[in-house]
Amino acid sequence: xxxTDERVDLLKRLWSEGLSASQIAxxxxxxxRNAVIGKVHRLGLSGRAxxxxxxxxxxxxxxxxxxxxxxxxxxxxxxxxxxxLYMDSEAYVPPAEEIEIPLAERKxxxxxxxxxxxxxxxxxxxxxxxxxxxxxxxxxxYCEVHARRAFQPVxxxxxxxxxxxxxxxxAILAAADPKQRA
DNA sequence: CCCTGATTCGC
DNA sequence: GCGAATCAGG
Numbered sequence: 001x002x003x004t005d006e007r008v009d010l011l012k013r014l015w016s017e018g019l020s021a022s023q024i025a026x027x028x029x030x031x032x033r034n035a036v037i038g039k040v041h042r043l044g045l046s047g048r049a050x051x052x053x054x055x056x057x058x059x060x061x062x063x064x065x066x067x068x069x070x071x072x073x074x075x076x077x078x079x080x081x082x083x084x085l086y087m088d089s090e091a092y093v094p095p096a097e098e099i100e101i102p103l104a105e106r107k108x109x110x111x112x113x114x115x116x117x118x119x120x121x122x123x124x125x126x127x128x129x130x131x132x133x134x135x136x137x138x139x140x141x142y143c144e145v146h147a148r149r150a151f152q153p154v155x156x157x158x159x160x161x162x163x164x165x166x167x168x169x170x171a172i173l174a175a176a177d178p179k180q181r182a
Numbered sequence: 183c184c185c186t187g188a189t190t191c192g193c
Numbered sequence: 194g195c196g197a198a199t200c201a202g203g
Contacts, residue, residue, distance in 0.1 A: 020187085021187065032197080033187090037186095038195065042195085
């Protein structure tokens with residue numbers, strides 16, 4: 001559905017009445033709160049009055065925004081190990097090749113242990129199916145390599161800026177403090 | 183964690 | 194113009 005005159009009118013009215021963007025989106029239907037906020041801005045309605053000033057939003061300059069790198073997803077993840085995967089890398093990292101696990105190290109669902117990487121390998125319908133089985137990173141179900149693969153940020157929107165250095169292990173290891181084990 | 187509005191930019 | 198993704202805050 002699109003922004004018909006009626007829907008725009010309702011948006012203007014609800015916005016002026018102080019409803020939040022998500023509340024308005026709920027009443028309009030077929031739109032997200034992001035769509036509502038976007039429309040509010042395009043209509044020039046942003047910056048509602050008034051009772052208690054919205055103090056905290058100093059508008060960031062265009063320059064500041066231009067310099068701010070686009071951070072990958074998971075930056076706000078509640079999992080410190082996931083955040084650690086990206087705290088020293090702001091770039092998309094292409095998935096690694098599948099790793100060949102030596103037969104002796106392979107784990108089945110029966111032989112997995114508490115600290116085994118649970119990255120599945122192969123077709124579960126075949127007897128060759130197994131798990132990576134190497135030591136996993138604390139807080140995550142995967143070893144370091146597979147954690148990077150599992151928590152890929154979304155591919156960059158801009159085609160340039162591809163190959164950048166892979167995140168170092170330091171951040172992960174820093175988050176691997178045994179005291180934090182859940 | 184929940185939520186809020188703000189902003190960018192591919193579409 | 195649209196709005197998802199992501200941000201900075203509360």
